[in-house]
Amino acid sequence: RFLPSEFGVEEDRLSFLPPFEACLEKKRKIKRAVEASGIPYTYVSANCFGTYFLSYLLRPHEQHEDVTIYASGEARAPFTYEEDIANYTIRVANDPRTCNKIVIYKMQKNILSQIELISLWEKKTGKYFKKVHVPEEELVKLTETLPFPDNVRASVLHGLFVKGDLVNYELGENDLDASSLYPDYKYTTVDQLLDVFLVDPPKPALATF
Secondary structure (H helix, E strand, O other): OEOOOOOOOOHHHOOOOHHHHHHHHHHHHHHHHHHHHOOOEEEEEOOEEHHHHHHHHHOOOOOOOEEEEEOOOOOEEEEEOHHHHHHHHHHHHOOHHHOOEEEEOOOHHHEEEHHHHHHHHHHHHOOOOEEEEEOHHHHHHHHHHOOOOHHHHHHHHHHHHOOOHHHOOOOOOOEEEHHHHOOOOOOOOHHHHHHHHHHOOOOOOOOOO
């Protein structure tokens, strides 16, 4: 069974701005080839890696007075703690129910907007951050002018935190929800993960996607 070592978004139902869309189109071609070959498969869609994206948005590893908000900050996105992604995926890889299925990690308690996330962080830290909004048109312009891979990163931010693409579709007949599939597993909530950030903030990281 083919289980690709890539745990991003479910590209068949999403459309991003050109830099990231080009990456997704390559993934679609591989998926279609696998399906046409008859090789059993399981695709995993983990959505936003929790530690990475929360750290990117909140910058808990540094002293700062401001926080960046993309567009209105009201679009919501699903975050999944990396250790939970690993634990769920081990189960998925050994579960015959997931054969020829797409398993999506979209836990309800972990679907938050930037505004909700920042508010939660302010309550935990006791600090109030100045909100600096990046207009949508500015982010779109960055996807057109920045060199690779920075233009891809801007495209990802636009799709996730301006359009809210990751929560704008319903599960289909070929989809499985990880939290429903394994109700006994207690995943880490964003609230719990931010408690960890308070005492042991992650080191800064920047993905090239």
